Structures are given as structure tokens and as C-alpha cells.
Amino acid sequence: MSALRYLIIFLSLTFAVSADQAQSGFKYGERPTNSVFDPTGILTVKEADEIATPLVEILKNEEIDVIVVVLPEIGTAPPLHVARGFAEKWSQTEINAVVLHIPGQEDSPWIFPGKVMSSTLPPDVMRQSLEEAESRARAEPSEFSKIKAASIEAADVMRFWKGSEVIRDEVKISRQLQARLIFEQRDRLIKLSLGIGAAALIPLIFGAVFFFVRIKSSGAKRFPDLRVTHRLGAPYSGGNNAVSGS
Amino acid sequence: MSEIREFSPKRFAIASVTCPSCQIRIERDTKWCEACGFTGSKSMDMFGENPPPLLPILDVVDLWTPKEQKKIASAVKAFGKRFPQIKWRICAVMLGAEVSLPVFGFWLMNVCPLNTGETEEDREWTVLLLVDGKTGNTSVTTGYRAEVWLSDENWVPALAEASSAMRQGDTLQAVTNFLKTAKASFEKAWKRSQAQLKQEAAS
Numbered sequence: 383m384s385a386l387r388y389l390i391i392f393l394s395l396t397f398a399v400s401a402d403q404a405q406s407g408f409k410y411g412e413r414p415t416n417s418v419f420d421p422t423g424i425l426t427v428k429e430a431d432e433i434a435t436p437l438v439e440i441l442k443n444e445e446i447d448v449i450v451v452v453l454p455e456i457g458t459a460p461p462l463h464v465a466r467g468f469a470e471k472w473s474q475t476e477i478n479a480v481v482l483h484i485p486g487q488e489d490s491p492w493i494f495p496g497k498v499m500s501s502t503l504p505p506d507v508m509r510q511s512l513e514e515a516e517s518r519a520r521a522e523p524s525e526f527s528k529i530k531a532a533s534i535e536a537a538d539v540m541r542f543w544k545g546s547e548v549i550r551d552e553v554k555i556s557r558q559l560q561a562r563l564i565f566e567q568r569d570r571l572i573k574l575s576l577g578i579g580a581a582a583l584i585p586l587i588f589g590a591v592f593f594f595v596r597i598k599s600s601g602a603k604r605f606p607d608l609r610v611t612h613r614l615g616a617p618y619s620g621g622n623n624a625v626s627g628s
Numbered sequence: 629m630s631e632i633r634e635f636s637p638k639r640f641a642i643a644s645v646t647c648p649s650c651q652i653r654i655e656r657d658t659k660w661c662e663a664c665g666f667t668g669s670k671s672m673d674m675f676g677e678n679p680p681p682l683l684p685i686l687d688v689v690d691l692w693t694p695k696e697q698k699k700i701a702s703a704v705k706a707f708g709k710r711f712p713q714i715k716w717r718i719c720a721v722m723l724g725a726e727v728s729l730p731v732f733g734f735w736l737m738n739v740c741p742l743n744t745g746e747t748e749e750d751r752e753w754t755v756l757l758l759v760d761g762k763t764g765n766t767s768v769t770t771g772y773r774a775e776v777w778l779s780d781e782n783w784v785p786a787l788a789e790a791s792s793a794m795r796q797g798d799t800l801q802a803v804t805n806f807l808k809t810a811k812a813s814f815e816k817a818w819k820r821s822q823a824q825l826k827q828e829a830a831s
Contacts, residue, residue: 602712603818606825609634610752610772611657613645615668618751620656621648621734624768624780626787 413472420452447478465494491532643779648730671735682740691720696800733769764794777817
């Protein structure tokens with residue numbers, strides 16, 4: 383029985399790979415529902431909504447995920463790394479981008495596309511169109527308008543590239559790969575579970591067989607019935623000579 | 629109702645029968661011993677006509693304490709689970725060397741009245757273990773249905789166990805060891821009987 387207990391514990395631990403694993407440990411916590419993360423408070427609620435509304439629509443209708451992140455500072459970390467961190471933890475689709483803005487910084491905001499884009503498109507082509515989009519956004523007079531412009535530019539760029547055949551194929555392949563990975567993982571898990579299950583079953587089966595054999599062999603035994611012949615005029619026993627002395 | 633087939637004892641018996649008085653070989657249906665003239669009525673002349681009831685544990689000489697008798701009863705019960713047909717009677721007496729244990733056992737088995745609830749068939753399946761507290765001798769007397777499966781020689785190992793314990797003064801162990809060894813002997817006898825039945829069925 384202990385083997386079965388270990389199997390149950392193992393399976394529950396294995397399947398309890400946290401759904402929050404992707405977000406556990408991220409210092410900025412969970413993704414905000416409206417795709418705009420502004421801990422600086424530089425945007426008013428109305429301004430944040432104005433930026434977020436089209437982004438939510440694009441996400442819903444076109445599966446393009448643009449996340450806007452406004453941070454007070456990023457220290458010495460390259461903006462690309464910071465943006466990638468947000469993309470890895472928060473992005474919900476394959477076609478995604480992070481608009482990263484540090485208020486007061488001259489070369490901000492930045493637009494960083496997700497892995498599918500950046501690994502598929504030629505780097506110089508991608509950089510050129512992004513730089514153009516970024517510079518248009520940076521030219522805006524206010525922080526709000528800069529962020530809004532950058533988010534629109536990012537969505538437009540994503541939309542444009544998404545339409546391209548290269549990206550379409552890449553997304554398709556990526557999805558196929560992902561699905562295969564999931565299946566393989568599940569397959570491995572199932573095989574492992576079956577293996578452990580079988581290993582646990584073997585002693586159980588042996589135990590059951592042994593128990594059954596013991597039970598069968600431990601039952602009452604009956605001798606065949608006999609016709610009785612009497613001797614020496616004795617009704618029940620003819621006597622014998624089984625004696626042992628001390 | 630299906631009929632239970634009854635076999636002739638000769639089919640399964642592994643030894644011939646002997647006179648309890650003179651140990652000469654006799655026929656299974658003889659009315660008296662041709663060598664010494666022994667019959668059942670002679671045993672009544674020797675020991676009387678009023679024996680005690682043949683109880684499962686008959687200890688007329690206080691050989692065992694009540695606690696020991698319980699242990700003996702428990703061992704008998706365990707034996708009965710395996711071989712329910714065999715009915716044990718364990719009897720402690722003080723007879724002395726001049727009295728023949730086999731004849732005394734023959735007398736007890738045939739002259740003691742049936743107990744309440746005991747049938748003739750039960751008595752025929754009875755095995756009586758006699759323990760003589762005076763001499764330390766032990767003997768086994770078997771009913772007609774029980775005698776077929778073990779010969780006198782087959783009983784020797786079990787009786788030797790009992791005697792060995794009696795020599796050491798352990799009267800309880802004498803019985804429990806005896807029963808343990810007897811059970812092993814009956815296991816072999818049972819397997820033998822099943823093999824014979826299978827052989828018969830095959831032919």
C-alpha cells in the first residue's frame with residue numbers, strides 16, 4: 383500500500399506544476415487587466431483608459447498584444463532586457479510588443495517586439511521601422527501623448543508584420559512546435575506515471591496472489607467417507623498399538 | 629440429494645490392524661483375536677462397565693492446570709479448523725506399567741457413552757490421546773473412520789514428541805507438541821488420499 387501512496391503523492395506534485403509558474407518570482411507582479419502598467423502614476427485614469435482601450439480591442443480581435451510599461455527608472459539595465467522580461471511574463475499572444483517608457487528620458491519610449499517578430503524578421507528591417515515609429519512617438523509634446531503615440535505605432539507595426547507571409551508561417555510553425563512540446567511533455571508524464579503505477583502494482587499483484595494461495599491452502603481438508611467394518615465386538619474402535627514410552 | 633460415496637477402508641488403509649491386547653495382526657472384521665481370544669467384552673471385565681464420560685479433555689488426575697487445559701483446548705480447536713472430521717479426546721490417567729494403554733484406550737473408546745450431541749460417526753472419527761502421569765507413557769487409540777489414515781508407525785513421531793516433553797516434566801508441551809506433529813502427519817495422509825482419489829478418477 384505504501385507504494386500506491388508514493389505514486390499518488392508523486393502524481394499530485396507533478397501535475398501541480400503551478401499555473402502561476404510563469405508569473406511567480408516576477409518583481410512587478412501580475413499583468414494589469416488593461417495592458418497598461420504605470421506604477422509612476424504619470425497617467426491619469428482617463429489617460430490610461432484612452433491608451434488601453436484600443437490595445438484591448440486589438441488583443442481581442444487580432445491577437446496582437448501590446449503591453450505599455452511606464453517605469454520611473456531601470457537603473458543600468460538595458461531597456462531591451464527590461465522589456466523582454468515583461469514580454470516573457472505577461473504577453474498573451476505570439477505577436478506581441480512592449481512599449482517601455484521612462485518619463486523624462488530623452489530616448490524614451492522604446493518599442494520592443496516579441497520573440498517571434500525579432501527572430502523572424504531581418505534585424506535591419508525591423509530596427510529601421512521601429513526607430514521610425516519610436517522617433518514619431520518621442521516627438522510628441524507630453525508624456526501621455528508620447529506613450530499613446532508609441533502604443534499606436536507599436537500596434538500598427540505589429541499589424542503590418544503580422545500580415546506578412548513570413549510571420550504567418552512562423553506563427554504557424556511556432557504554434558505547431560508549442561503544441562508538440564505540450565504533447566511530448568504530457569506523453570512523458572503519462573509514461574512515467576504508468577511506469578510508476580506498474581511498479582507499484584507488481585508487489586500488489588504478488589501480494590494478492592500470495593494471499594489467495596495462502597487462503598486456498600489454509601482451508602479445511604476432508605478425508606473421503608468410509609464404510610465401517612467392526613471387529614472384536616467393538617462398536618466404535620477396533621483398537622491399535624500406537625504407544626510411546628518415556 | 630447427492631449421495632456421498634463411501635469407500636472401503638482397505639482402499640486407503642496403509643497398514644493392517646492388530647489386536648490391542650497381543651499386537652498380532654487380525655482381520656478388519658474379526659469378532660475375536662484368534663491368537664489371544666481378546667474381545668470387547670474382555671476389556672469390560674478388566675476395567676468395568678461404568679467408565680467416565682469421554683470428554684474432550686478428561687483429566688482425572690489433575691495433570692494440567694485449568695489454564696493449561698484452555699491452551700490444550702485452543703490447540704485442539706486450531707487442529708479442528710484444518711481437519712474438522714477428526715475429534716480429539718485428551719485423557720490424563722495414572723495407570724502404571726502393568727496396565728496396557730492400548731487396551732485401556734480401546735475400553736474408553738467403546739464403553740464410554742456418547743456425549744450429548746456426539747454421534748456414532750463422531751466417535752468413529754475420534755482419536756484418543758492417553759497420557760499416563762505415572763509412567764509418562766502416551767498412546768493413541770483411533771476410531772474406525774480415523775484409523776485408516778495413519779498407521780501405528782505413523783503415530784510414532786507425534787508420540788515421541790509427547791514423551792520427550794513428559795520426560796522433561798512439561799505435560800502441557802507434551803500435548804501441544806503432539807498435536808502439532810499429528811497435524812503434519814494428517815497433512816501427508818490427506819494429500820495421499822487425494823492422490824489416490826485422482827488416480828481412481830483417472831482410471
